[in-house]
Amino acid sequence: MIDFHCHLDLYKNPLALMKEVEKRCDFVLAVTTSPRAWVKTSQVFSGIGNISVGLGLHPEILAERIQERELFMSYISKCSYLGEIGVDGSLCNRNSLSMQESFLLEVIKVAEKQGGKVMSLHSRNASKKILQIIESEVYSSTPILHWFTGTLNEVEWAISLGCWFSINPKMFLNKKGIEIVKKIPLSKIIPETDGPFTEHAGRPYMPWEVDIILDNLSQMHRIPLTEIGEIISNNAEILQKKL
Ligand SMILES: [Zn+2]
Numbered sequence: 001m002i003d004f005h006c007h008l009d010l011y012k013n014p015l016a017l018m019k020e021v022e023k024r025c026d027f028v029l030a031v032t033t034s035p036r037a038w039v040k041t042s043q044v045f046s047g048i049g050n051i052s053v054g055l056g057l058h059p060e061i062l063a064e065r066i067q068e069r070e071l072f073m074s075y076i077s078k079c080s081y082l083g084e085i086g087v088d089g090s091l092c093n094r095n096s097l098s099m100q101e102s103f104l105l106e107v108i109k110v111a112e113k114q115g116g117k118v119m120s121l122h123s124r125n126a127s128k129k130i131l132q133i134i135e136s137e138v139y140s141s142t143p144i145l146h147w148f149t150g151t152l153n154e155v156e157w158a159i160s161l162g163c164w165f166s167i168n169p170k171m172f173l174n175k176k177g178i179e180i181v182k183k184i185p186l187s188k189i190i191p192e193t194d195g196p197f198t199e200h201a202g203r204p205y206m207p208w209e210v211d212i213i214l215d216n217l218s219q220m221h222r223i224p225l226t227e228i229g230e231i232i233s234n235n236a237e238i239l240q241k242k243l
Contacts, residue, residue, distance in 0.1 A: 003207035004166045005192035009041040024208040031083040033058035035072040054083035063096035083120025116140025166192035
């Protein structure tokens with residue numbers, strides 16, 4: 001089981017969860033929402049071979065955490081993965097849009113100077129902006145668009161830019177999400193839960209509950225489940241080798 005975008009530190013009992021993840025998952029990318037959270041989460045999960053912790057500063061809280069900007073930049077050289085970072089163009093975050101963009105540009109600039117990072121990118125209501133930034137600034141890094149909700153043309157654009165997509169169970173619940181997933185080559189797909197922010201049956205998705213994604217992909221492409229499993233494992237290996 002592979003979960004490439006999960007907020008492990010935000011579940012109710014991360015320590016108990018950690019033990020389960022160690023047993024049940026092949027790999028989890030634990031994204032964080034602030035550099036301070038990255039430090040703490042990295043300490044807690046250090047030594048757990050199948051968990052990597054992404055250095056993040058979530059666009060929705062960037063304005064209130066802008067004093068952590070320098071801290072973030074100084075940690076980039078110490079991390080393998082970046083995330084969750086990106087731009088959120090929702091109405092409630094419009095006031096910080098220019099701050100969000102300038103922060104992301106600086107992060108990418110620093111990451112590129114260091115040979116590039118694998119980055120999990122948030123793009124809600126800002127897909128065009130994110131793709132413009134990737135097109136003009138990303139050369140060595142590997143962008144993974146997390147829970148992409150842009151247009152189908154933007155999906156094509158993203159594919160042409162070499163983007164990857166982390167997809168979660170919620171994307172199979174509506175027509176638009178299904179159309180997006182259909183358009184993405186299987187060789188660019190990696191599962192995510194975005195837990196604990198995605199729920200089913202009144203509780204959050206757990207990082208090992210990605211089988212529903214594989215089932216859906218198997219049905220969508222009429223490819224046996226075992227084959228889908230192999231493709232996804234291979235994709236995760238490719239991403240891990242980029243570090
Ligand atoms: Zn997230």
